[in-house]
Amino acid sequence: DAGVIQSPRHEVTEMGQEVTLRCKPISGHDYLFWYRQTMMRGLELLIYFNNNVPIDDSGMPEDRFSAKMPNASFSTLKIQPSEPRDSAVYFCASSPGKVETQYFGPGTRLLVL
Amino acid sequence: GQSLEQPSEVTAVEGAIVQINCTYQTSGFYGLSWYQQHDGGAPTFLSYNALDGLEETGRFSSFLSRSDSYGYLLLQELQMKDSASYFCAVIIGGYQKVTFGTGTKLQVIP
Numbered sequence: 001d002a003g004v005i006q007s008p009r010h011e012v013t014e015m016g017q018e019v020t021l022r023c024k025p026i027s028g029h030d031y032l033f034w035y036r037q038t039m040m041r042g043l044e045l046l047i048y049f050n051n052n053v054p055i056d057d058s059g060m061p062e063d064r065f066s067a068k069m070p071n072a073s074f075s076t077l078k079i080q081p082s083e084p085r086d087s088a089v090y091f092c093a094s095s096p097g098k099v100e101t102q103y104f105g106p107g108t109r110l111l112v113l
Numbered sequence: 114g115q116s117l118e119q120p121s122e123v124t125a126v127e128g129a130i131v132q133i134n135c136t137y138q139t140s141g142f143y144g145l146s147w148y149q150q151h152d153g154g155a156p157t158f159l160s161y162n163a164l165d166g167l168e169e170t171g172r173f174s175s176f177l178s179r180s181d182s183y184g185y186l187l188l189q190e191l192q193m194k195d196s197a198s199y200f201c202a203v204i205i206g207g208y209q210k211v212t213f214g215t216g217t218k219l220q221v222i223p
Contacts, residue, residue, distance in 0.1 A: 043156070045213070101146070107155055
């Protein structure tokens with residue numbers, strides 16, 4: 001079975017540009033999570049969805065960040081405009097029916113210059 | 114809010130046993146999960162405890178004491194491939210918020 005798929009795997013962009021990260025959860029999983037990981041702040045939950053509906057977005061750092069889940073097989077995390085401090089690894093994870101057991105994608109390594 | 118504490122680094126010898134502790138302070142505690150992450154990789158789920166006691170999965174076991182707000186991950190018969198970071202994560206009831214600890218970097222030496 002395919003795991004969680006994220007694209008792109010690496011992204012280098014310049015400050016001020018729009019960045020869109022994509023995620024395809026495991027088929028049949030009804031929870032989808034977006035995380036950001038940095039050395040300084042560790043692994044932070046940004047937002048999560050249940051059945052395509054955002055449940056908790058309290059971790060979204062500011063209005064420059066937005067996330068959507070238009071259907072059960074696709075989600076995006078958008079940063080507009082991007083800033084150097086957004087440089088991090090962004091993980092998407094999904095789970096079947098419970099938040100305590102999550103399956104992570106390989107991550108997108110974002111560098112904002 | 115929630116807070117979790119884990120040791121930042123642990124070193125252990127191949128073949129030995131190591132325990133990684135996690136203490137938490139939170140309201141609405143629902144359960145404690147453990148994840149493993151190798152350098153450059155993604156977190157991988159290891160175990161989950163909602164009730165007090167020990168859960169065993171092969172060489173790995175996880176323990177929870179709700180009254181002490183404490184849990185640990187026990188790794189037995191350590192192998193070099195166990196060198197990784199280990200995260201505890203608390204799950205808060207209600208709408209089930211997840212918060213990860215800062216991680217413990219385990220180095221297994223020959």
